[in-house]
Amino acid sequence: MKDEIAIVGIGETAFGKGFAESELQLGCTAIGHALDDAGIAASEVDAVACYTMEDTPEFEFSRSMGFGDLGYFSRVNFGGGAGCAAVGQAAMAIAAGQANVAVVWRARKRSGKASRFWAQTPPRVSTHWKWSQPWGLLRPVDEVGLLTRRYFHDYGASRETLGRIAVTLREHALENPRAMMRGRPLSIEDYLAGRIVSDPLCLFDNCLETDGAVALVLVHRERARDCKRRPVYIHAWAQGLAAGQQNMPNVFVPDPFTGASAVAARNLWRRSDIQPDDVDVAQFYDAFSSLILFSLESYGFCRRGEAAAFVEAGGISVRGGRLPVNTAGGSLSEAYVHGLNLVTEGVRQLRGDAATQVAGATTCLVTSCDATPTSALLLRN
Amino acid sequence: MATENWVLPDTDDPVDAPFWRAARARRLEIQRCTSCARSYYPPRVQCPACHGKLEWQAVAGTGRIWSYVTVHPPLLPAYQPYAPYPIVLVELDGQPGLRLIGNLLLEEEGAINAALDQPVAIGDPVRVTFRSVADDVVLPCWIKI
Numbered sequence: 005m006k007d008e009i010a011i012v013g014i015g016e017t018a019f020g021k022g023f024a025e026s027e028l029q030l031g032c033t034a035i036g037h038a039l040d041d042a043g044i045a046a047s048e049v050d051a052v053a054c055y056t057m058e059d060t061p062e063f064e065f066s067r068s069m070g071f072g073d074l075g076y077f078s079r080v081n082f083g084g085g086a087g088c089a090a091v092g093q094a095a096m097a098i099a100a101g102q103a104n105v106a107v108v109w110r111a112r113k114r115s116g117k118a119s120r121f122w123a124q125t126p127p128r129v130s131t132h133w134k135w136s137q138p139w140g141l142l143r144p145v146d147e148v149g150l151l152t153r154r155y156f157h158d159y160g161a162s163r164e165t166l167g168r169i170a171v172t173l174r175e176h177a178l179e180n181p182r183a184m185m186r187g188r189p190l191s192i193e194d195y196l197a198g199r200i201v202s203d204p205l206c207l208f209d210n211c212l213e214t215d216g217a218v219a220l221v222l223v224h225r226e227r228a229r230d231c232k233r234r235p236v237y238i239h240a241w242a243q244g245l246a247a248g249q250q251n252m253p254n255v256f257v258p259d260p261f262t263g264a265s266a267v268a269a270r271n272l273w274r275r276s277d278i279q280p281d282d283v284d285v286a287q288f289y290d291a292f293s294s295l296i297l298f299s300l301e302s303y304g305f306c307r308r309g310e311a312a313a314f315v316e317a318g319g320i321s322v323r324g325g326r327l328p329v330n331t332a333g334g335s336l337s338e339a340y341v342h343g344l345n346l347v348t349e350g351v352r353q354l355r356g357d358a359a360t361q362v363a364g365a366t367t368c369l370v371t372s373c374d375a376t377p378t379s380a381l382l383l384r385n
Numbered sequence: 386m387a388t389e390n391w392v393l394p395d396t397d398d399p400v401d402a403p404f405w406r407a408a409r410a411r412r413l414e415i416q417r418c419t420s421c422a423r424s425y426y427p428p429r430v431q432c433p434a435c436h437g438k439l440e441w442q443a444v445a446g447t448g449r450i451w452s453y454v455t456v457h458p459p460l461l462p463a464y465q466p467y468a469p470y471p472i473v474l475v476e477l478d479g480q481p482g483l484r485l486i487g488n489l490l491l492e493e494e495g496a497i498n499a500a501l502d503q504p505v506a507i508g509d510p511v512r513v514t515f516r517s518v519a520d521d522v523v524l525p526c527w528i529k530i
Binding site: 128129130132134135136137138139140141142143146149150151153154157199200201202203204205248250253255256257258 | 391392393394395398401426427433451452453454455456457460461464467469470472474481482483484485486487488497507518522524526
């Protein structure tokens with residue numbers, strides 16, 4: 005299905021906190037914008053895909069948006085690992101002739117406590133979290149903190165390395181009108197003074213808490229020619245769940261640093277004419293800053309243990325870096341919409357109208373969460 | 386220390402009930418394959434390498450810290466009064482890759498934040514201890530040696 009399916013519409017709500025609208029309302033707004041962007045009527049939509057963590061059922065969107073009869077609907081598991089796979093599965097449905105117009109969405113009111121699963125006390129834990137949460141390892145930040153500490157120990161990275169990531173992504177967000185952190189610079193001193201949340205990770209290593217929604221519209225490349233905007237093609241996509249791994253905290257395997265992302269990367273590059281050296285810009289899932297280090301290595305941009313030096317040399321900056329990363333500010337400084345805003349930024353880069361544009365970008369890698377079973381998209385224009 | 390509203394595991398799942406039964410008796414038991422002798426944690430239904438039957442076997446309960454974090458607020462209300470507290474990821478001696486998450490304590494049944502000021506480093510040796518949090522739930526925890 006190489007280059008067969010195109011993303012032809014993107015849509016977003018404003019990103020912020022304490023919104024009055026429901027997730028369904030936010031989702032409808034984003035989907036409406038994406039369909040307008042594509043120049044496609046809602047009645048033509050016959051497929052939808054989303055995350056299993058999405059609370060609103062498909063039919064609610066159908067009833068309010070006026071979709072046509074849906075012939076394909078799928079949900080992808082594992083939180084932040086699901087975004088690129090939801091896009092990929094919708095694309096696969098079109099490529100397989102099961103659908104013509106697909107919508108992928110994520111709507112979330114993350115600034116409310118109710119949307120943070122770790123803030124709820126279930127009566128009894130019967131999932132794999134029974135092996136971590138009862139001891140008080142409660143949150144994703146604690147789970148990623150364990151991996152980050154080990155990475156520091158093995159490879160000599162430090163809080164300064166993560167600070168460089170946070171500061172670079174903030175620089176990328178400053179001019180982005182959609183970014184929650186637009187116009188709010190962050191210095192390395194600010195970063196190092198940040199409140200510790202799960203030592204070694206501080207406030208600025210954590211993604212923002214965002215209310216908002218993101219949506220995309222996909223069609224076959226033949227149909228894409230009639231759409232309003234320049235198509236962005238899905239050159240390759242892949243999922244990965246490594247043998248023997250579990251969902252986060254994936255610390256019970258011999259080497260947690262070669263897991264789901266390494267599987268997805270292997271599948272992705274094998275299916276792709278574009279290789280890491282050819283990638284102009286990347287959007288790495290960054291619910292936590294250190295995931296960018298792990299992803300740079302898993303996707304083959306750095307050798308094992310060398311991502312810290314790459315970051316410290318300015319490698320991820322839009323200002324002259326070898327691989328500009330999270331050019332809209334990412335989850336740390338634009339918004340946290342479970343990584344789906346990384347896909348819309350990838351589309352903007354390849355349309356050439358991003359707020360912080362990489363000049364002449366023709367290829368963009370987008371990834372989902374390194375700490376869960378995951379997925380990745382390779383986009384081209 | 387109070388453990389009201391603690392996050393508790395179910396302890397009657399047929400796959401892992403023996404783990405919790407052993408912990409209540411203050412023993413650390415790990416699954417081991419009766420045909421190929423590989424060991425597993427967290428528990429599994431059967432040996433993923435040979436589909437052999439898994440039995441529960443007591444282990445020495447010594448290991449080394451593979452990683453650790455110090456957990457700060459915001460947290461669930463039940464845990465918040467004890468923050469910050471350390472959590473360790475321990476790799477069992479003689480069992481490469483076999484790791485358990487647990488609290489670092491100063492003594493059996495001690496508070497989860499009592500070891501906060503104790504120096505901790507990756508590679509530090511530890512031994513298992515236990516802390517009761519409900520009638521049916523005793524959590525294996527760790528003490529530095």
